[in-house]
Every structure is written in structure tokens, then in C-alpha cells.
Amino acid sequence: MGKTIGILTSGGDTPGSNAAIRALGKAAITNYNMELIGFRDGFRGLMENRFVVLDNKMLSGILTLGGTILGTSREKPFRMNVDGQEKDMTTVIMENYHRNKLDALVCIGGNGTQKNAYHLAKRGLHVITLPKTIDNDVAKTDVTFGFDTAMSIATEAIDKLHSTASSHHRIIVVEIMGHKAGWLALSAGIAGGADVILIPELPYTIEKIAESILERKKMGKSFSIIAVAEGAMSHDFSKIYSELQQKIETAGDENSKNKLMQERSELDILNTSNTLRLANKLEELTKLEARVTILGHLQRGGTPSAADRLLATRMGTACAKFIEREEYGVMVALKKNKIITVPLEDVVNKTKKVPVTHQWIKSARRVGTCFGD
Numbered sequence: 001m002g003k004t005i006g007i008l009t010s011g012g013d014t015p016g017s018n019a020a021i022r023a024l025g026k027a028a029i030t031n032y033n034m035e036l037i038g039f040r041d042g043f044r045g046l047m048e049n050r051f052v053v054l055d056n057k058m059l060s061g062i063l064t065l066g067g068t069i070l071g072t073s074r075e076k077p078f079r080m081n082v083d084g085q086e087k088d089m090t091t092v093i094m095e096n097y098h099r100n101k102l103d104a105l106v107c108i109g110g111n112g113t114q115k116n117a118y119h120l121a122k123r124g125l126h127v128i129t130l131p132k133t134i135d136n137d138v139a140k141t142d143v144t145f146g147f148d149t150a151m152s153i154a155t156e157a158i159d160k161l162h163s164t165a166s167s168h169h170r171i172i173v174v175e176i177m178g179h180k181a182g183w184l185a186l187s188a189g190i191a192g193g194a195d196v197i198l199i200p201e202l203p204y205t206i207e208k209i210a211e212s213i214l215e216r217k218k219m220g221k222s223f224s225i226i227a228v229a230e231g232a233m234s235h236d237f238s239k240i241y242s243e244l245q246q247k248i249e250t251a252g253d254e255n256s257k258n259k260l261m262q263e264r265s266e267l268d269i270l271n272t273s274n275t276l277r278l279a280n281k282l283e284e285l286t287k288l289e290a291r292v293t294i295l296g297h298l299q300r301g302g303t304p305s306a307a308d309r310l311l312a313t314r315m316g317t318a319c320a321k322f323i324e325r326e327e328y329g330v331m332v333a334l335k336k337n338k339i340i341t342v343p344l345e346d347v348v349n350k351t352k353k354v355p356v357t358h359q360w361i362k363s364a365r366r367v368g369t370c371f372g373d
Ligand code: F6P
Pocket: 012, 110, 133, 134, 135, 177, 178, 179, 230, 300
């Protein structure tokens, strides 16, 4: 018999996760005679030892399914809610890993998952990860699966908003997910022909956005579509945020660091109503009617795109091969169209942001897109 592998999906559900589970499972069973078990609901299932055997039958018919057949959660091994209290459950997780005689644990997820997986790898577990998130913000991989599907969904939404915005001569502000990175808003904004794109990497000035809308009006275009990333910030807000961030990084003791982090959470909460504030202010400055559409979790739903199925299949099958070679403590990544592994320590505690000189930004500027900067 080959190795026994545990798999879990953690963090926000992402289209392509089932394609990855299927690819890894089928490749592992067929090529290496491995056995697989899938833990339910991320690290919580591993802690509670809740799992399902992933045989060929379970792995069949899931390629096109959205979400994850294993379920997911945002639970962290070292800070898990147990009986209403946050507890470090790392030891229990390690016991379950050994109880199931696992040779390796595959964690499929975004930045939070990479961090949790690294935590377990440092404790000696044989961990390997796959990068999945619609945000495309995981470091050391060119792309994550889930991103392409979400980009298509957001693009289609912008397409649809065009006709209603144009008919009513309105501004439509469409909020696009992406956490603290602008990949999704930028790509869907470009593909959908948004007139203004606002991303966290380029803080904006509201007056400049209003100016560009009024400029369009002068040219006979009485409507505008604004694609705003959920993490986008005005110049003023971004200044306060960056100063706080700097204070966190240089905080002397754990106590003051925690206080500053609490302040940052409060700012994050305040920024969640940014899109509404932006629409109101633009209405005031341009005297045009404005409406808001928040795409929200629609962007994570439904069947994965062909590109995501392909990427997840490439990463999943390669993962089986890396496990056979006993390459642990690594993330499977795509670099220049090649599937490689990168050490987890190089991935964690980083957010892959859009470089401000990125080709996509340059192209958008060349077609006249306003970034409000
Ligand atoms: O990380 C994926 C993502 O969809 C982000 O774009 C978004 O900020 C977040 O998850 C939403 O999380 P939740 O589903 O927990 O509300």
C-alpha cells in the first residue's frame, strides 16, 4: 500500500476546490496507490477527527461543482473556538494526524490557510498546500485557482450594469471582492470596461473621480461605471491606515501591539461602508444619480471556469507527485506556466498586491480608465 494522505479545504470557499481534490485524489490513487481521507470543515474537522474516505466513487462527478465537498471554515489550529473560548488545539490536531497514520496533510486555501499549514509544518507534520482564493493574493504563485471564475462573474455583472446605468444616466458603483488586494476589481474592471477602477494599491481622491465623470458627461456620456475593490481607500484614509500599520510593525510589547491591531480592525469595519459613502459623495459632487451594487459572495459561487478547472487539475496532480517524492513544508505554485513548489516560509505573512506599475494598470490608463489617483 502507498502513503495515507489527509486533505482539507480551509478559508473562503473557492470555485475549483473540488477539481483540485479530484485531481489530487485520482492521481494519488491511480499512480501511487495512496489512500485519502478528507477532513470536514477545514482545521476544525481535523481537530474533531471528522473525516470521509475519499475513494474513486467520492472523487467522481465533482469536477464541475462549485464550493467544496469537504466543507470549510476559517478556524485556526492555534486559536479555535472550543465551548465559547479560544484555545490552542495544535496538540489535538497533531494527535489526530498520527492516529490516522497520515504520511502527509494537504491544506487547500488562501493566505490564512498557508499560515496555519506552516504552523503545523513547524511542529513536524508533513504538510503541503495548494493556493486557492478568488483574491489572487497569495505570494510566490502567479495565480491562484478560483480567481478566473470570480473575474468572469464580476465582468458579467459589470456588462449587465452598463445597460441600466446608460438607460438611467446614472453612476453605478459596483463593489468587487479581493480583500486587501485589487486583482479582481482591476481585471474585471478592465474586462468589463469600467470607467473608473479603484483598488487598494492606488489610494484615490474623490474629487478626481467626480472630475472624470463630469468630463465624460461633457463628451455626451451621461453614465459611468465605477468598479471599486472592497479594500480600496481614499488618500486620507490610506494615510491613517498606513501610519497605524507602521506602529503595529514597530510596537514594543505584545500588549500595545494587540491594542493597535484592535484599532486596525475598527478601521477595517469603517471601510466596509466605503462604497456607500463614495456613491453618496459622487452624487453630491456631480449632481448625477448614483446607485450601489455589492457583488459579494456571488463572486465565489457556481461552477468553476475552464481555466480554473485546468489550473486546479495541474496543481492537484502535481501535488500527488510531490507527496510521492516527500517534498513537504511547501506550497504548490504556478511560475511562468510551470508547476513548482515553494517553501511555505517564503509564502506566509505576505500579501501579493498589484504592483502599481503593473501592465494591466498601464493598459487601463491607455484606454482612459480613471484610477482616482
Ligand atoms: O478571501 C476570499 C474572500 O471572498 C474575500 O474576497 C473577502 O474579503 C472574504 O473572503 C469574505 O469572507 P467571508 O466569506 O468570511 O465573509
